[in-house]
Amino acid sequence: MRVNRLAVAAVAILTTALSAACSGGTEEPSSEAASQSAAPAGPVKLTYWTWVPNMDKIVTVWNQAHPDIQVTVSKQAGGDDAAAKFLTAAKAGNPPDLVQAEYQMLPSFVAADAVADLKAETAQAKAEFGEGIWGLVTLGTDAVYAVPQDSGPMMLYYRKDLFEKYGIEVPKTWDEYAEAARAVHKKDPKVFLGTFSSKDPGWFAGLSQQAGAQWWSISGDAWKVAVNDEATTKVASYWGGLVKEGVIDGMPYFTPEWNKALNDGKLLTWPSAVWGPGVLSSNAPKAKGKWAIAPLPQWSASDNYSGFWGGSSTAVAAKSPNKAAAAQFATWLNTDPQALDLLIKEGAVYPASAKGAALMTEAPDFFSNQPDFWQQAAAIGATARGFTFGPNVNVTYNAYRDAFDKAVAAKSDFAAAVAAMQDTTVADMQKSGFSLAQ
Amino acid sequence: MRSPKTGARAGRAGAAPYLFLAPAMALFTLFMALPIGYTIYLSLRRTKVSGLGLGKGARTEVFAGLANYAAAVGDGELWAGWLRVLGYGALVLALMLGLALVFALMLDAAHVRLARLTRISIFLPYAVPGVAATLMWGFLYLPSLSPFGEHPFLSADLVTFSMANVAVWGGTGFNMLVLYTNLRAVPREYYEAARIDGASELGIALRVKIPILVPSIILTTVFSVIATVQVFTEPTTLRPLTNTISSTWSPLMKVYRDAFVTGDLYSAAATSMVIAGISLVLSFGFLRIVKNRAFGEG
Numbered sequence: 001m002r003v004n005r006l007a008v009a010a011v012a013i014l015t016t017a018l019s020a021a022c023s024g025g026t027e028e029p030s031s032e033a034a035s036q037s038a039a040p041a042g043p044v045k046l047t048y049w050t051w052v053p054n055m056d057k058i059v060t061v062w063n064q065a066h067p068d069i070q071v072t073v074s075k076q077a078g079g080d081d082a083a084a085k086f087l088t089a090a091k092a093g094n095p096p097d098l099v100q101a102e103y104q105m106l107p108s109f110v111a112a113d114a115v116a117d118l119k120a121e122t123a124q125a126k127a128e129f130g131e132g133i134w135g136l137v138t139l140g141t142d143a144v145y146a147v148p149q150d151s152g153p154m155m156l157y158y159r160k161d162l163f164e165k166y167g168i169e170v171p172k173t174w175d176e177y178a179e180a181a182r183a184v185h186k187k188d189p190k191v192f193l194g195t196f197s198s199k200d201p202g203w204f205a206g207l208s209q210q211a212g213a214q215w216w217s218i219s220g221d222a223w224k225v226a227v228n229d230e231a232t233t234k235v236a237s238y239w240g241g242l243v244k245e246g247v248i249d250g251m252p253y254f255t256p257e258w259n260k261a262l263n264d265g266k267l268l269t270w271p272s273a274v275w276g277p278g279v280l281s282s283n284a285p286k287a288k289g290k291w292a293i294a295p296l297p298q299w300s301a302s303d304n305y306s307g308f309w310g311g312s313s314t315a316v317a318a319k320s321p322n323k324a325a326a327a328q329f330a331t332w333l334n335t336d337p338q339a340l341d342l343l344i345k346e347g348a349v350y351p352a353s354a355k356g357a358a359l360m361t362e363a364p365d366f367f368s369n370q371p372d373f374w375q376q377a378a379a380i381g382a383t384a385r386g387f388t389f390g391p392n393v394n395v396t397y398n399a400y401r402d403a404f405d406k407a408v409a410a411k412s413d414f415a416a417a418v419a420a421m422q423d424t425t426v427a428d429m430q431k432s433g434f435s436l437a438q
Numbered sequence: 439m440r441s442p443k444t445g446a447r448a449g450r451a452g453a454a455p456y457l458f459l460a461p462a463m464a465l466f467t468l469f470m471a472l473p474i475g476y477t478i479y480l481s482l483r484r485t486k487v488s489g490l491g492l493g494k495g496a497r498t499e500v501f502a503g504l505a506n507y508a509a510a511v512g513d514g515e516l517w518a519g520w521l522r523v524l525g526y527g528a529l530v531l532a533l534m535l536g537l538a539l540v541f542a543l544m545l546d547a548a549h550v551r552l553a554r555l556t557r558i559s560i561f562l563p564y565a566v567p568g569v570a571a572t573l574m575w576g577f578l579y580l581p582s583l584s585p586f587g588e589h590p591f592l593s594a595d596l597v598t599f600s601m602a603n604v605a606v607w608g609g610t611g612f613n614m615l616v617l618y619t620n621l622r623a624v625p626r627e628y629y630e631a632a633r634i635d636g637a638s639e640l641g642i643a644l645r646v647k648i649p650i651l652v653p654s655i656i657l658t659t660v661f662s663v664i665a666t667v668q669v670f671t672e673p674t675t676l677r678p679l680t681n682t683i684s685s686t687w688s689p690l691m692k693v694y695r696d697a698f699v700t701g702d703l704y705s706a707a708a709t710s711m712v713i714a715g716i717s718l719v720l721s722f723g724f725l726r727i728v729k730n731r732a733f734g735e736g
Binding site: 080081084087088091107108110111112113139141143198199218221222223250252254255256257260261266391392394395398401402404405406408409410428431432433434435 | 484485486487488489490491492493494495496497577580581582583593594678679680681682683684685686695698699700701703
């Protein structure tokens, strides 16, 4: 009996001590919140899904300057998986407040009602961006669904040293590119001028944009789908012919095999986007200082066009309880000079804002041989053609992979693969009930 | 057919049996019945978009009846996927179980040196996660990286064999262990008797050991059939490395594509139900066929 009573007493003392300690910790903020009455208790907490490297460092700078709006970064894998994850989270009702949205996925996010309209919050930010980029976040409507972050104008990366070795000029037109492909492969059957990747629909979309393709457009209250338009079919048939001829390889990008070919000098060019240096330096480090950039070859000598591959924006989830704070952060991140500087240096991002692009002065380390890298990139970026992405890009892109996988493996008609993309896209939109214009 | 006596006993027990059953039933309901029910519910729905599909309320969920099932069953890709998996499965089953049986019999034979080491090294690949094993083999298959020379292991003609090789490499050890454990439990007197009757080691293996092993062989076959029907990891992991594996190579890959790539959860749910049905028919069908032999049931 006595032991029991002792135990009870001990527990009682402990409990009192503990609760005192706890309340000691919580009392101060709660009384502070009470004194502010109308303001919400504590700082606004935002979560941000992104795959920009070192974003946590950039966010730390924001958090120190804005004690009332605290952002937490959750690092994502990127690409299609990240988009699928966000759509699933939005459907389940617990999305992050902020999300990195690739331009081509934004219409899918909008169609799923997963991102908020930021028109009011971004009225001032609009002036910071070019018209083509801004169109990618408005989708040609009155709303604004995200703040642009980076863009990916396309250019031709080529091995300067090997071009000299094989005695070929930098191709100005796609005809010259085809001639060069034949010449190189003839001199060394193990070497290719380039490869056609059936795994990268964004790359093919960029090349089609350069040729003037418009896969989706809005006419009145209906979508017009033209994945198999003349420009796209022309691009597909061009590459299909070269693959069939055997002078352009068919291995996909971003594979160990591709890395090796780049490293060993078995691939001489890569039509890619402005973010290419990061990929080349990590996937093919051996060729440092040997690559250079030039504008993409043109479809006719008098043209001067480029397209976009990749690029993303910062969107605010429709279900976020703190949309205004989230929009404020998204605007700061992509327009504030300090943030842009950090994005460039820490995140290796090519900013979409004009101010940001002007900050790019020192050539990437990998391209130390080309000191005017960014000036060239800016000039090329100005020639990139705009594009409207549709509400089911994921379906179209998946159809690209399946159709071109087969076409490349069988060296069959690439135009038929483009037709398959069109059919799959239209069938999916019809099934969902979208209004389609003929 | 209950005798009145047992009926009376059950009546007297009152709520007790239900109480004993309750935890199992609760768990079953929570983790099996409810998810399956929800999948069936989803499979009967679809999204309906109006106009451009942009902005609020443009997308609603509506009842679709059996349309998703009709689409799933009518999709040639699903059946082409089944055919591919059937070919792949036949290869894997024959090779993996055949090898497992041979290894188990060899290890069980009387005079094998280093039996322990051999057993562990055959089993070891099973401990390697599927994704890691597939990536490792994938690197070995890529012509420019392969130590086996420049062979097109991932070409359209060979890709099924290459994938089957990964599964056989990973799965043989486990199945061998099941069979081997079963063999060790057999009283040694059987073999002695056979030997006295003049049977050779091979004769003992064929006439004594294999008949004893039949139930285990059936068990491993059923498990392997279920695993092959669900093949997903190997083709999905190899896909980025080659042009020859489509996003619908196996039925489960189609479900994944519908749910997470093209964002059509409803079709994915319907296809899942179809796949579950076929797997059930396959595994129970097989069990039914072999029941008499395996378990001596009538």
